[in-house]
Amino acid sequence: MKSVSNKFLVGASNNAAHFLKGKQFVFYYSTSVVRTPYHVVDPSPWPMIMGANLWGVAAMFICWVNQISLDSLYWGIPLFVLTFYSWVRDIINEATFQGFHTEKVQSGLTLGFILFLISELMLFFSFFWAFFHSALSSSVEIGCCWPPVGLECLDWSKVPLHNTALLVASSASITLSHHYLQWGDIWVAAATYIATLGLSVMFIKNQYEEYAWSSFSISDGVYGSCFFMLTGLHGLHVIGGTCGLLFCFVRMMFLQFSSEHHVALTLAIWYWHFVDIVWLGLFFIIYIWGS
Numbered sequence: 001m002k003s004v005s006n007k008f009l010v011g012a013s014n015n016a017a018h019f020l021k022g023k024q025f026v027f028y029y030s031t032s033v034v035r036t037p038y039h040v041v042d043p044s045p046w047p048m049i050m051g052a053n054l055w056g057v058a059a060m061f062i063c064w065v066n067q068i069s070l071d072s073l074y075w076g077i078p079l080f081v082l083t084f085y086s087w088v089r090d091i092i093n094e095a096t097f098q099g100f101h102t103e104k105v106q107s108g109l110t111l112g113f114i115l116f117l118i119s120e121l122m123l124f125f126s127f128f129w130a131f132f133h134s135a136l137s138s139s140v141e142i143g144c145c146w147p148p149v150g151l152e153c154l155d156w157s158k159v160p161l162h163n164t165a166l167l168v169a170s171s172a173s174i175t176l177s178h179h180y181l182q183w184g185d186i187w188v189a190a191a192t193y194i195a196t197l198g199l200s201v202m203f204i205k206n207q208y209e210e211y212a213w214s215s216f217s218i219s220d221g222v223y224g225s226c227f228f229m230l231t232g233l234h235g236l237h238v239i240g241g242t243c244g245l246l247f248c249f250v251r252m253m254f255l256q257f258s259s260e261h262h263v264a265l266t267l268a269i270w271y272w273h274f275v276d277i278v279w280l281g282l283f284f285i286i287y288i289w290g291s
Helices: 014-020 046-065 076-097 103-136 159-183 186-213 221-253 263-289
Strands: none
Touching (some): 103 221, 103 263, 159 186, 186 221, 221 263
């Protein structure tokens, strides 16, 4: 509890000083500073460096496709990994050790991730559109039928059905792990989490073997292009989702997640469910209906 004296009038206007002089006011004040719930990120070099690294990776891919020497472009991959590590390290420090990820920031991150999933859905939708266009209006060049003449499709009841069971089981196990983390049982959550990682690795292995055994390739007409583009793009998403889950598992083992605050793990689980839903569409449309 403090009273206003003449020293509090420094900087005030003459009228206000004349009015307040000689009067005593009693008020309460707090020494704590109320911080805004938003987080303004400090200046960072990682976005610019990441852009340069991505340019290097893209140039290396173009040279690889056109069979051009890659000796001067190998710098893109190690710099990309180093920049990605440094950027993620800063984000983890902001979220875990500096406490900048308030509820408002978490809601913004969640909204951004939802928009990212919508963009991914539109990407898959474009390739599904190409598949339906070729299947429903087959041209003369492919025999006016679908699948094209002379092409032996894969049996959906073998490897594709096995992969479907693996992904559905992995979605169930990661959901169970999430619930155990929310209940505070870290060890059961870790055990079910490891089961999810094992199922995802088995899916990637089966997909690779299916490609190795396939009687057609991506260059075998429109069916081969659509099939390998859709399943290959989904396989890349599975690999990316597995890396994201593995990253969150390491953070969970370092006790960087609590039962209330684990937004990174929640977003990784959402991504894994998205991959599972896309695979169900692939299984029923590409493998069953399209064959």
